[in-house]
Amino acid sequence: MSGVIQLVTEVPGPNSRALLARRAQAVPRGVPAVTPIAIVGAEGAVVTDADGNRLIDFGGGIGVVNTGHRHPSVVDAVRHQLDRFAHVCFPVSTYEPYVDLAERLNRITPGAHSKRTFLVNSGAEAVENAVKVARAFTGRQAVVCFEHGFHGRTNLAMALTSKVNPYKKGFGPFAPEIYRIPFPYCYRCAQAGPRDSGSAGECCMASRSRLEQIVASTVDADSVAAIIMELELGEGGFVPAPREYVTALAEFARDHGIVFIADEIQTGVGRTGKLFASEHYGVVPDIIITAKSLAGGLPLAAVTGRADILEAAQVGGLGGTYGGNPLACAAALAVLDVMESQQIPLVAARMGERIRLRFCQWAGRHPCIGDVRGLGAMIGMELVRDPASKTPDKALTSSLLTAALQRGVILLSAGTYGNVVRVLAPLNTPPEILDEGLDAVEQALEAVAASRS
Numbered sequence: 005m006s007g008v009i010q011l012v013t014e015v016p017g018p019n020s021r022a023l024l025a026r027r028a029q030a031v032p033r034g035v036p037a038v039t040p041i042a043i044v045g046a047e048g049a050v051v052t053d054a055d056g057n058r059l060i061d062f063g064g065g066i067g068v069v070n071t072g073h074r075h076p077s078v079v080d081a082v083r084h085q086l087d088r089f090a091h092v093c094f095p096v097s098t099y100e101p102y103v104d105l106a107e108r109l110n111r112i113t114p115g116a117h118s119k120r121t122f123l124v125n126s127g128a129e130a131v132e133n134a135v136k137v138a139r140a141f142t143g144r145q146a147v148v149c150f151e152h153g154f155h156g157r158t159n160l161a162m163a164l165t166s167k168v169n170p171y172k173k174g175f176g177p178f179a180p181e182i183y184r185i186p187f188p189y190c191y192r193c194a195q196a197g198p199r200d201s202g203s204a205g206e207c208c209m210a211s212r213s214r215l216e217q218i219v220a221s222t223v224d225a226d227s228v229a230a231i232i233m234e235l236e237l238g239e240g241g242f243v244p245a246p247r248e249y250v251t252a253l254a255e256f257a258r259d260h261g262i263v264f265i266a267d268e269i270q271t272g273v274g275r276t277g278k279l280f281a282s283e284h285y286g287v288v289p290d291i292i293i294t295a296k297s298l299a300g301g302l303p304l305a306a307v308t309g310r311a312d313i314l315e316a317a318q319v320g321g322l323g324g325t326y327g328g329n330p331l332a333c334a335a336a337l338a339v340l341d342v343m344e345s346q347q348i349p350l351v352a353a354r355m356g357e358r359i360r361l362r363f364c365q366w367a368g369r370h371p372c373i374g375d376v377r378g379l380g381a382m383i384g385m386e387l388v389r390d391p392a393s394k395t396p397d398k399a400l401t402s403s404l405l406t407a408a409l410q411r412g413v414i415l416l417s418a419g420t421y422g423n424v425v426r427v428l429a430p431l432n433t434p435p436e437i438l439d440e441g442l443d444a445v446e447q448a449l450e451a452v453a454a455s456r457s
């Protein structure tokens with residue numbers, strides 16, 4: 005039976021290689037080329053490269069096309085808006101798609117309290133602005149963040165980001181008043197004993213007294229404006245925080261008057277099998293930040309939170325020339341319609357089960373798969389030299405990604421040690437295309453594992 009993958013040249017082919025050569029002369033190397041292919045078209049979960057090869061996209065533009073490439077409703081909404089106007093600048097003249105989207109996000113994010121939303125262009129910008137409003141509201145300056153966390157590449161977002169190379173090396177000085185605490189990464193927790201993530205058991209960092217201790221050893225809790233957390237680490241390696249830890253942390257924040265910011269830039273908009281990962285934890289963050297899949301491929305990010313917190317910034321303190329661009333707002337409204345009408349979070353949960361099952365089957369045969377974990381369709385597998393030492397195997401991970409690409413699947417890695425394979429395929433990828441992609445990844449895994457032993 006023929007599938008959607010169609011390879012007419014080696015990957016990368018000559019046209020991809022030629023464009024990448026031009027790119028190397030025109031664009032600095034600091035902007036990475038994670039895959040060596042050039043794309044000329046994309047539809048649903050399938051992309052076409054410059055040589056006419058058709059590949060399955062398990063990267064989704066790094067988690068941006070949860071509703072698939074060029075979803076017809078999103079394309080129509082953007083076209084419709086483009087026929088009216090593309091830009092007037094929201095701080096200058098008000099337009100309805102921005103207000104509609106703010107109302108919608110205020111309604112669908114966890115918590116029935118009064119909320120406000122404002123829009124910016126990128127995840128990093130949302131991070132910066134969430135911290136700004138938390139500081140304005142509390143009159144405090146310190147921000148607590150996590151080891152393995154990723155929050156973007158602007159100055160404050162970079163300071164909040166954990167991994168030094170490549171994100172921070174040589175780019176200091178960093179924003180002050182940032183305090184980093186351990187993330188509950190159970191698979192690599194020295195105190196976890198035989199427990200691996202996903203199994204039953206208490207998180208050793210989840211008790212209130214332990215949290216007080218951890219924070220007190222780095223900063224005075226009563227000087228902290230905000231705690232910012234990814235409930236499941238994205239770039240840090242698809243590590244979901246244990247529920248009991250998040251519950252304890254949210255209580256700790258509340259009792260110390262600290263604004264709890266959930267960075268849902270990668271976890272949000274259906275990825276984890278709920279519209280927002282916070283819903284898995286039963287916590288109501290004071291602020292939720294979203295970006296990536298919010299506008300299905302157009303640049304847009306949102307800061308949504310308690311009205312009293314968001315109203316703390318003075319007039320003119322928030323905003324920007326492009327923030328909440330009308331085309332992006334129209335796209336986001338269409339994305340949220342699709343999420344609702346096609347029950348995409350539910351579809352994502354089912355898709356996640358399918359991926360988890362395959363990863364677990366592979367783990368049964370390949371001891372190099374040390375851990376399989378994640379919420380909903382945000383599933384990753386961590387590759388190690390051997391299960392006892394858990395030494396990260398970055399080389400094997402990158403060989404696997406290359407082998408998958410050569411078989412027609414775009415696959416991405418993550419993790420502080422570069423050894424986690426993650427799937428960020430569109431959530432509405434048809435099961436037969438998902439299976440075809442997983443089959444290709446399985447063949448790639450068999451090939452790299454065989455060449456290793």
Ligand SMILES: Cc1ncc(COP(=O)(O)O)c(C=O)c1O
Nearest residue numbers: 126127128154155156238269270
């Ligand atoms: C959790 C998280 N926060 C923030 C960001 C930064 O977003 P952007 O690249 O749009 O600035 C990312 C991007 O990967 C992310 O995954």
